[in-house]
Amino acid sequence: MGLLKQVVLGGANWWAGRLKKKADSRTAEYRQHIAGVRRKAPPLAVKLVSTPEPAWLQEWVVAKSAADALTRRGFSCAGGVTLAGAPQWQGVGFVNVEQSASAMLLKLGDQLHTSLGTFFTDGGLFSVTDMAARSGQVFPPWFERHRLTGLTTEQLIDQFLAKRPTRPFRAVDADSFAAGEEEAFARMQAWLAERGGASVEELAEQFKAAGKLPSGEEAGSFLAQLRLHEIEKAAWNWLRLQPELPFPQDDAIEWLAVVHDELPVDDLANTYWCYAGDFGVRADVFEDAPPRGAFARVNAGRGNKLQKVFTKETGLPVDFYLPAD
Numbered sequence: 208m209g210l211l212k213q214v215v216l217g218g219a220n221w222w223a224g225r226l227k228k229k230a231d232s233r234t235a236e237y238r239q240h241i242a243g244v245r246r247k248a249p250p251l252a253v254k255l256v257s258t259p260e261p262a263w264l265q266e267w268v269v270a271k272s273a274a275d276a277l278t279r280r281g282f283s284c285a286g287g288v289t290l291a292g293a294p295q296w297q298g299v300g301f302v303n304v305e306q307s308a309s310a311m312l313l314k315l316g317d318q319l320h321t322s323l324g325t326f327f328t329d330g331g332l333f334s335v336t337d338m339a340a341r342s343g344q345v346f347p348p349w350f351e352r353h354r355l356t357g358l359t360t361e362q363l364i365d366q367f368l369a370k371r372p373t374r375p376f377r378a379v380d381a382d383s384f385a386a387g388e389e390e391a392f393a394r395m396q397a398w399l400a401e402r403g404g405a406s407v408e409e410l411a412e413q414f415k416a417a418g419k420l421p422s423g424e425e426a427g428s429f430l431a432q433l434r435l436h437e438i439e440k441a442a443w444n445w446l447r448l449q450p451e452l453p454f455p456q457d458d459a460i461e462w463l464a465v466v467h468d469e470l471p472v473d474d475l476a477n478t479y480w481c482y483a484g485d486f487g488v489r490a491d492v493f494e495d496a497p498p499r500g501a502f503a504r505v506n507a508g509r510g511n512k513l514q515k516v517f518t519k520e521t522g523l524p525v526d527f528y529l530p531a532d
Contacts, residue, residue, distance in 0.1 A: 234481040241439060242461040248440035251396045251447060255385040258287035261314075264299055269319050270312060276360035277301045277310055285309075285381035288388075300384040307376035308367070309384055321360055323367040324391075326377040332391055335367040341416070345409055347398040350391075400444035403467075403523030404437030435474065439465055442525050446517070453516055454529060464513060464528040470498045479505060482528065483512040499526050 264270050264287075274284070285300035301310040306325075313320045322336035331349045340354045355366055379387065399405075405413070410433050414420040421429050442465045446456055456463075464482035466475070475498050476490035488509065493501040503526070506513050513528040 231484075234484065237477065237481045238461045241465075244436045244439045245443040245460055248444045248447075249396060249399075251400070251444055252393045253389060254291035255288045255388055256291050257385065258289050258297075260284065260299065261287050261297055263297075263314060264312070267319070270299075270314070273312055273319060273321055273360040274299070274301075276364070277312075280361070280364050281305060282308070282310055283381070285384040288385055300381075300388075302379050302381050302384055304378070304380055306368070307379055309379050309387060311388070321363055323364065324387075325371055326379070326387060326391075327372070328375040328377050331372075331374065333371050335363060335370065337363055341413070344413070345405065347395065350395065396444065397448055400441045400448060401522040402441070404434075404441035407431070407434045410434060410437065431471075434469065438467060438469060438523065438525075441523070442467070442519065442527075445519055445522075445525075446527070449517075459529060462529055466499055466502045466526045466528065467523055468498045469523070472498075475502055478502070479513075482530065483509070484530070485509055485512050499524065502526070 264274055278284075280303070282301040282303045285302050288298050288300055290296035296313075296315075298311050298313045301312070302308070303310075308323055308325050310321065310323045313322065320336065320338045322334060322338070324332060324334040326332055331351070334350070334352045336352065336354055337356055337358060338354060339356055346352055351372070353366070353370060355363060358366065407430050410430055411420060411426070414430075414433075420426055443460075446452065462482065464478050466478060470478065472490055472493050475493045476488070479488065479493070479502060480486055483506070488505055492505055495501065496504060503515070506528070512531055514531040515526055516529050517527040519525040519527075
């Protein structure tokens, strides 16, 4: 009997060990998947590198015509620019000091695009471009952008001046051109991180326009997953913008649990299981409160296996947790 008990208990322990290893493998796989999503967060800043005026500005008839039109309207060339790390991105900047306006001729393959912009002293930005609109793209309240395709450069300048608000303008010159473009990009990315990324509706527009939105019932689950990934990337970028974190962010990429009120119950439970390593709770215990509150209550009831290390209260509120031990 003693031998049988040893065999039975030994077998049970062996199976328990196998199940734990399997669970550990699955939770690690989930955490690594989320870490991969976070690594795809868009850059928070870009660096424009000054270059000599590119040859295509004079040799390409379309570009020369656009540059000549800008010159006739009081713009002067501020030099060539390229994007650090992406030399295929090539542009030429122009400034009109009297009009407090800047312009960019951007070469994308065999296409030339013209954009004009003005910064305001109140922090606002106004822009007109001949680039086609990207479906679902959204801009912050301080950024007014008009997309006007099919116009000549002269007509685009006319529309820019006609539509531009009359609020006090911020001065611009050739030396500040690149810095202004970098500033606008950084502020845009910070705003997206603050709001929690693109909404479900915006994502639907983007993927429908690209022909990548599944049909029927699949669309709902597809968009729901995309939205959760948007929030993960936005939350990660928001953390990157915080001046003082109580933990090294890059070291925590696989172990940081992100909890917000858009998490469905199953995902909320999965987040707890995979980051706390505690499978002693059922998913339905997370149902009786908003997700953030339910998660905090369950975690406290289980001995605070996760420690809340940071909270985001603005935009889409988020709680950040790390394992307590």
